[in-house]
Amino acid sequence: xxxxxxxxxxxxxxxxxxxxxxxxxxxxxxxxxxxxxxxxxxxxxxxxxxxxxxxxxxxxxxxxxxxxxxxxxxxxxxxxxxxxxxxxxxxxxxxxxxxxxxxxxxxxxxxxxxxxxxxxxxxxxxxxxxxxxxxxxxx
Amino acid sequence: xxxxxxxxxxxxxxxxxxxxxxxxxxxxxxxxxxxxxxxxxxxxxxxxxxxxxxxxxxxxxxxxxxxxxxxxxxxxxxxxxxxxxxxxxxxxxxxxxxxxxxxxxxxxxxxxxxxxxxxxxxxxxxxxxxxxxxxxxxxxxxxxx
Numbered sequence: 001x002x003x004x005x006x007x008x009x010x011x012x013x014x015x016x017x018x019x020x021x022x023x024x025x026x027x028x029x030x031x032x033x034x035x036x037x038x039x040x041x042x043x044x045x046x047x048x049x050x051x052x053x054x055x056x057x058x059x060x061x062x063x064x065x066x067x068x069x070x071x072x073x074x075x076x077x078x079x080x081x082x083x084x085x086x087x088x089x090x091x092x093x094x095x096x097x098x099x100x101x102x103x104x105x106x107x108x109x110x111x112x113x114x115x116x117x118x119x120x121x122x123x124x125x126x127x128x129x130x131x132x133x134x135x136x137x138x139x
Numbered sequence: 140x141x142x143x144x145x146x147x148x149x150x151x152x153x154x155x156x157x158x159x160x161x162x163x164x165x166x167x168x169x170x171x172x173x174x175x176x177x178x179x180x181x182x183x184x185x186x187x188x189x190x191x192x193x194x195x196x197x198x199x200x201x202x203x204x205x206x207x208x209x210x211x212x213x214x215x216x217x218x219x220x221x222x223x224x225x226x227x228x229x230x231x232x233x234x235x236x237x238x239x240x241x242x243x244x245x246x247x248x249x250x251x252x253x254x255x256x257x258x259x260x261x262x263x264x265x266x267x268x269x270x271x272x273x274x275x276x277x278x279x280x281x282x283x284x
Contacts, residue, residue: 044218073188
């Protein structure tokens, strides 16, 4: 029997986990408010904190980088709140999850201004597909 | 066309659009911070960044009034399983997985949600919306390359 590479197993676990998470978002907001769902979701995240605690290494990072990642966390929580609110307000999981997954489209538009990275042809095609997807999913 | 216009009047559509913008900001700040901070520590700090919003929401009346146990369990599981997914993703990169292959494969999660929503929640989509899911998938793959 051929041996499956560990990275592939981990990748598939990630794929399925994120997919199930989308379903759980809908199941939870069918029963509780988006605000309540965010609170308990963060509790679920916090439970895993000991597994990724970096220890004293934290002291070696610059305040600037730490501030960026903390800000990323705040925006992640805000985005999670609004995706849960979308589902709470009648959005279907099968529509909201693909629609919100095209967020890299906005990154590609902003990146030239903030990161001074030009938009490649492939990314341009991605933006066009993303806009088309939002239009069709909203129909 | 008519139906798209009516979607523009729904709250779920605009919440989804705000999510797209919020997560874009998340990805940008994460990129800026990850130039120095490795993935594990980044996940630790990101969660720390999520806590203040959860604390603020504790004062929300709708959140405090929640007593539905199943809803709470689903929400907790949502957090835990998302965390598990992120940890698995980090492990995949560390175990020698090709970055592009791992990124593209894991970013296809909306297809898993889509399939589960059809089977478990019995959601029904129009042909246009199914085409939208396909286009979103193509878009996601292109961004992961």
